[in-house]
Ligand SMILES: Nc1ncnc2c1ncn2[C@@H]1O[C@H](COP(=O)(O)OP(=O)(O)O)[C@@H](O)[C@H]1O
Ligand SMILES: Cc1ncc(COP(=O)(O)O)c(C=O)c1O
């Protein structure tokens with residue numbers, strides 16, 4: 625029997641609704657991967673409500689929790705680490721410390737960094753020290769990077785003028801170390817108005833994918849976290865990056881269709897669960 629992979633997911637948790645681990649854990653489990661959720665913050669709800677209660681985890685707790693798993697002799701079972709929203713650069717460094725400890729137990733462990741920098745227009749952005757940490761420290765050790773367009777622009781230091789520019793910007797991130805860069809959401813002058821576009825670049829090729837752009841009165845939150853979690857889960861299940869990319873686009877689209885049908889702001893993960901595992905439609909990526 626094939627072994628079930630294990631994934632350590634280090635990101636935020638919300639009590640109500642879905643963002644961070646609260647958007648990623650159940651879908652990752654639903655496609656067949658064990659998750660070890662390590663919550664960097666516990667908030668009542670996601671920050672786009674404009675107010676929330678809760679606390680940020682003290683940075684030192686991150687390596688301490690990892691060490692606790694080492695102590696019971698289970699750390700070597702960790703196949704991958706995912707990191708998302710960071711409360712501070714110190715929290716980021718604590719994650720890299722934890723990752724180094726896991727690498728000692730399992731040198732093959734993969735690290736996917738979702739360099740969450742927020743959406744200025746959504747009223748949520750991270751401190752400059754966090755952006756600097758992601759750019760200078762996390763990108764160098766990540767096997768996979770999953771920026772959205774704004775995060776890609778921040779890495780590059782300029783906005784794109786074309787799709788070709790986006791490809792160039794993503795490919796220049798490959799030079800920092802990762803084996804693949806998945807741009808979760810493209811935005812560039814001339815982009816088709818009725819499509820939601822994504823990009824995957826690997827050493828071998830550039831892959832562009834389009835899926836329908838759905839209308840929402842308020843943009844759903846947690847879509848990026850759902851995307852990075854599913855992509856890493858499928859890689860652990862043995863997919864090549866291209867297959868994991870196409871699967872992820874299809875599964876996320878299913879969640880958004882259900883969310884739209886329910887007129888819900890929060891992602892309808894439970895209602896969409898069977899279609900997360902078995903998306904009905906495939907969006908084929910096109911080689912650029
Ligand atoms: N098919 C779609 N139609 C409309 N909006 C979408 C679609 N897919 C994703 N979105 C929205 O696009 C935005 C971009 O998400 P993205 O940049 O990938 O990640 P993040 O969730 O990190 O902001 C999100 O607000 C998401 O809700
Ligand atoms: C607590 C928390 N975590 C994570 C996120 C990131 O969500 P997304 O996947 O939409 O970038 C948000 C967005 O508001 C948030 O409030």
Ligand SMILES: [Mg+2]
Pocket residue numbers: 740741742772848849
């Ligand atoms: Mg995001």
